[in-house]
Amino acid sequence: MDAVVISRLLTAMTLGFHIIFATIGVGIPLMFAIAEFIGIKKNNPMYIAMAKRWSKGYTITVAVGVVTGTIIGLQLSLLWPSFMQLGGQVIALPLFMETFAFFFEAIFLSIYLYTWDRFKGKWTHFLINLPVIIGGTFSAFFITSVNSFMNTPSGFDFINGKLMNIDPIAAMFNASFGVRAFHVISTAFMTAAFILASIAAYRLIKNKFIDDKEYHKKALKLTMTVGLIASLLAMLAGDLSAKFLHQEQPEKLAAMEWHFESESKADLVLFGLVDEDKQEVKGAIKIPGALSFLSDSNFNTEVKGLNEFKKDETPPLIIHYFFDLMVFFGVYCFVVSALFIALKWFKKWSQFSKPILYLAVLTGPLAMFAIEFGWFLAEMGRQPWILRGYLKVAQAATHADGLSLVFIAFAILYLILGISSSYVLIRMFSHSKATDDVNKIIDRKGEV
């Protein structure tokens, strides 16, 4: 296979693996901060135990997140040296700031994990959460800025194949940065909440330790509430993204929706099959005018079609499915959490009846799939460019030997890391009773 294809596959594989842990990494600290807050506020050791257990599991995911993040950081230069040479003139600033944010988070996470019993005031330990959340969120901000720059480059003049007259701030706050950062952060919080909700729901179904029921019910309520709020924000961010694409990256929007001819009252296409040559869509559900409405809140808005762009500068049409699946899974999580919360007011049905729990178990994995598909959509949606409008992917790949070997080595590595981290996490919690942790906290309080 040729170097460009392998480089793309390797980058996709590394990022695809990394974002699982990165998303958890950004979202979970917020969750254990909330649990600790409620625990202190209500003086309820159950929530403190929750924060402790979540942060304990987090140590495993954060380790894999850190190492895979290091990999992608270096792989950028190893696989796309020409891009980094060109883009390095501009993206250095957000990359550098990302490292600072990460540094900040790492320091305070270490402190957080090892000082549960260190401080006299209950709130002191809680406060350490704040730099952890700020560090994690900002590192997501800055890295999204780098990626946004690749989608909507700005803040420089392109002279003789070089980026000149650079304005670092304009480059960092490029057109797509705001909406994308909002989308990344809200979906990370959403996914983290639903993953924890899945675990709680699973535990309630299995009902292995009867004492733990109360604990898992509390956990499910908390995570579903946060999940509902975050998924509302995520949907708002998604809506803003569609409007943004209409303005700034119309070719991505057109490919996403198999929208060939420019027209007003454009249909939104759900699923279906496309015949690329004949430009025909079969078996799809079409919602008349919805695409125009999504793009500009007006059914009469004209949406640019694919035929207005050069054939070799449009993204692959497969991104349509990624878009559909992302939206579908996201909406599923929203509906389940809304249903769960709504049931609180209906006496007839319990929030914790089996069917609801089964629905809840699916939210975590589906939210994570939505994240993956969303990134597939975002990244394949700017093909064939690596720096949209300036440098094509094909011109940027490395010429080094041994690429296939490296690809295989990393594939094995991710397989091992994926399996062993799941194994460790399952072992960590499958035999451990939450009630024991709660009692430990109560005992320790007695001593003081």
Next chain:
Amino acid sequence: MDYQYIGITVLWLFLYSYIIIGAIDFGAGFFAFHAKLTKQDHIINNLISRYLNPVWEVTNVFFVFFFVGIVGFFPDSAYYFGSTLLIPGSVALILLSIRGSFYAFENYGQDSKLSWLFLYGATGLLIPASFSTILTIAEGGYITETSKGVHLEWLDLLLSPYAWSVVFLAIISVLYISSGFLTYYANKAKDTEAYHLLRQWFLIWAVPMIIICQFVFLSLRQHNEDHFNNAVGSFWWLFGLSVVFFIIAVALIYFKKAHGLAFIMILLQFGTAFFGYGLSKLPYLLDPFINIDKAVVNDQMALSLVIVFILGLLLLVPSLILLLRLFIFDADYVKGKKK
């Protein structure tokens, strides 16, 4: 303004910091594994994990900081090093990943496995070896540029006495620095058994360390004479100081005196040698392709990087001091009285 000199000084400082705290970490992993094999683990494992648990993640950031910084300040390095380091870089990354994650699995997970400890211990020595290869390549002579791009001459690298002497120096230095620090830490923890074991290790590694340094110098003369002449001609005093610090460090530990000072001597010993090496290498980051006077990022970006760097340090230094005060310099924590 000469941003490139600010940039390279900052980066070199970070690389130096990474080498020191990385070495402590890598060596500790190896010692932990070795102790387990020789059934001495009950002596030192508590000590090592008390130090490592809170800091391992921070160690990794120093490394990330360095490579993000070098690409930021000198984008050409992304092209030349990126094009040539695919294999050695990937090997280092894979080792680093195995080590980082299995460390977490071993320490935070439910059960401990010898094979995990092995992965963790063995990679601790292989990582410095693979990193040192990158320093060797930076010396020049292993890269050719053709119309298709730049390529690494593998065979030359593998057959080079210079490359191998650097690899051995890296591994032995790791064991030397690590045992030096842990000796100090054990002494502070009043952990007599661990202290004797580590002190013994430190004294064992001191001798080969100083011998291999001479080999590196001699083979550098063969490999890159300009660099060697520059080092010996202009910066001999730094290397001389390094030897003086080495002698003081070994003497202090041999006579069981002032262990904190001894570790500072080790820091100075490596600091002077490392900066002597770096200074004598300039202006080339990669001889002859990357000259820092020509490869530096454009002025606007360099200025903003320097500003961000200063702001970042204002945030980081107090946080790092807090971390150190809570764990490394907290006598009760070190002794294991606090969890």
